[in-house]
Amino acid sequence: MSAGRPEGRYGEAVFPPGRAGEGERIDFGALAYDEVTMARLRALGAGPGWSCLDVGAGTGTVAGRLLDEAGVESVLAVDRDVRFLAARPGLEVLSADVTGPGLLPGRRFRLVHARFVLMHLPERERIVAELAAHVEPGGVLVLSDAVDLTSDRGPDTPYTDAMRAMWAGLRTTIGTDVSRTPSYPRWLRAAGLVPVAAEMHVPPLVPGSPISRFWADTWERGRAAMVGTGLVDDAAIDAAVRYLESPECAALSAGMLTAWGWKPRDAPAE
Numbered sequence: 001m002s003a004g005r006p007e008g009r010y011g012e013a014v015f016p017p018g019r020a021g022e023g024e025r026i027d028f029g030a031l032a033y034d035e036v037t038m039a040r041l042r043a044l045g046a047g048p049g050w051s052c053l054d055v056g057a058g059t060g061t062v063a064g065r066l067l068d069e070a071g072v073e074s075v076l077a078v079d080r081d082v083r084f085l086a087a088r089p090g091l092e093v094l095s096a097d098v099t100g101p102g103l104l105p106g107r108r109f110r111l112v113h114a115r116f117v118l119m120h121l122p123e124r125e126r127i128v129a130e131l132a133a134h135v136e137p138g139g140v141l142v143l144s145d146a147v148d149l150t151s152d153r154g155p156d157t158p159y160t161d162a163m164r165a166m167w168a169g170l171r172t173t174i175g176t177d178v179s180r181t182p183s184y185p186r187w188l189r190a191a192g193l194v195p196v197a198a199e200m201h202v203p204p205l206v207p208g209s210p211i212s213r214f215w216a217d218t219w220e221r222g223r224a225a226m227v228g229t230g231l232v233d234d235a236a237i238d239a240a241v242r243y244l245e246s247p248e249c250a251a252l253s254a255g256m257l258t259a260w261g262w263k264p265r266d267a268p269a270e
Helices: 022-043 061-070 124-133 158-174 181-190 210-221 223-228 234-244
Strands: 051-055 074-079 091-095 109-115 135-147 196-201 255-262
Touching (some): 022 135, 022 196, 061 074, 061 091, 109 124, 124 135, 124 181, 135 181, 158 223, 181 196, 181 255, 223 234
Parallel strands (some): 051 074, 074 091
Antiparallel strands (some): 196 255
């Protein structure tokens, strides 16, 4: 491995989709964030007549809700591994790598959406520009990714110890970097979108909540990468899981920043 280069990719070095329970882990994240995501997409106007591209569609919860609740005309759900996705009326499924060249030549959509995707990828700014190219004039690009609010400044607790080790381990193994998420509004503007805006949501860490179960599952599945940092050992990870389920837990979860930008209606064809 070259200095500073990650060892592998999401779904390979960690979080392989074929591992039992991975779909359930993804769904805990969906339970924590889908309502907020759908509220934003509806507020942006997603509805009848809209064509949508959902990048990194996971288990398809957002794609399904766009069709069933927002009533959009069509959704193309794209992921490198589509085992959790099934085509249905209005839903097209495509196995593709967003980092590769020529993702969808010539195709444009009223909504392009990517959640918890770019944070795991190299060359994020380039990919933002490429996703913007798939937005039709008058359409909108919506990006959501994690922001770490506490692990670099919060008090030492089993939770903050685990989160520090998780971010460090994921950065080493697959290149995950949430430090650049606050740059998304600027990157959207640089891609020619205007106006742009952003908001944040932090789900509460409550024992038994979807987000608490998501972090516990994520630590378990990323255990080797976390221990490999030298910041925690197995006992510390087990203590962090117990802390999440304890009334002693007093912490902020990582949040989700959502940024969006509109393509001008008079934008030239690309």
